[in-house]
Amino acid sequence: MKRKKDHYYFKAREEGYRSRAAYKLKEIAARFKIFKGVQSVLDLCCSPGGWLQVVKEYLGDEGTIIGVDLSEIESINGVIFIKGDIQNEKTIRRILEVTDKVDLVLSDCSPKVSGIWSLDHERQIQLAKASLNIAKRFLREGGSLVLKVFQGAEYECLLDEIRRVFQRVYTTKPSASRKQSAEMYVVAKYFKRKEEPYSSTSLA
Ligand SMILES: C[S@@+](CC[C@H](N)C(=O)[O-])C[C@H]1O[C@@H](n2cnc3c(N)ncnc32)[C@H](O)[C@@H]1O
Numbered sequence: 001m002k003r004k005k006d007h008y009y010f011k012a013r014e015e016g017y018r019s020r021a022a023y024k025l026k027e028i029a030a031r032f033k034i035f036k037g038v039q040s041v042l043d044l045c046c047s048p049g050g051w052l053q054v055v056k057e058y059l060g061d062e063g064t065i066i067g068v069d070l071s072e073i074e075s076i077n078g079v080i081f082i083k084g085d086i087q088n089e090k091t092i093r094r095i096l097e098v099t100d101k102v103d104l105v106l107s108d109c110s111p112k113v114s115g116i117w118s119l120d121h122e123r124q125i126q127l128a129k130a131s132l133n134i135a136k137r138f139l140r141e142g143g144s145l146v147l148k149v150f151q152g153a154e155y156e157c158l159l160d161e162i163r164r165v166f167q168r169v170y171t172t173k174p175s176a177s178r179k180q181s182a183e184m185y186v187v188a189k190y191f192k193r194k195e196e197p198y199s200s201t202s203l204a
Helices: 007-015 022-032 050-059 089-098 117-138 155-165
Strands: 040-044 064-069 079-083 102-107 139-150 166-172 183-191
Touching: 007 022, 022 050, 022 166, 022 183, 040 050, 040 117, 050 064, 064 089, 079 089, 089 117, 102 117, 117 139, 117 155, 139 155, 155 166, 155 183
Parallel strands: 040 064, 040 102, 064 079, 102 139
Antiparallel strands: 139 183, 166 183
16 A cells, blocks of 8 residues: 655655654653663664664663564664564574663564455554563563554553553554554553563463
8 A cells, every 4th residue: 555655754854764653753752751761772663763763862872772673674873683573482582682671662563554454453463462572571670661553452452461561551642643544652661570471472
């Protein structure tokens, strides 16, 4: 499906961001102060790297920034990129080779859109669940998660699960998110480590 180029598309080109998505994270960061005190970030589904550019602006040359995606990215100085499927244990092991704890997990995952709504929703929820599991595995106590979720049948159930493991949970639709899109962003703060052991299947 071909998308109309909008204000944010042109703004991103003008300001040197790789994606219009960068403005979603900027807005979320300004509103929810997600980078306060943060020194390590894991960005799931990071390609082409607009969010990584924003992370880099906040962290500078200090700290650890790891990006993961199925698709290659053009390298960003100081960013460790792992090419892999976030639903695959092999990818988790590769992240573990770099670190076992981060302050902030970001996830902006979208499946290849088929146009069949129920299928796209189901696939996106699977990616959001995989991201939540990775956040549970890697977040330090008190850490934060920003997670894209398509609204639909499983949305509330996933929110309930997030509320069980974070003290504060907000939902937001940044202005750069297209009105007609079902995507919402969940901002979850103060991770409660850890009543339950990590499991790659517990939310499957
Ligand atoms: C909306 S884009 C992310 C944009 C990014 N936040 C940015 O600012 O440039 C969604 C990404 O999800 C990735 N993706 C989808 N399924 C994935 C999976 N199973 N594992 C890793 N990445 C995946 C796609 O390759 C795509 O790059």
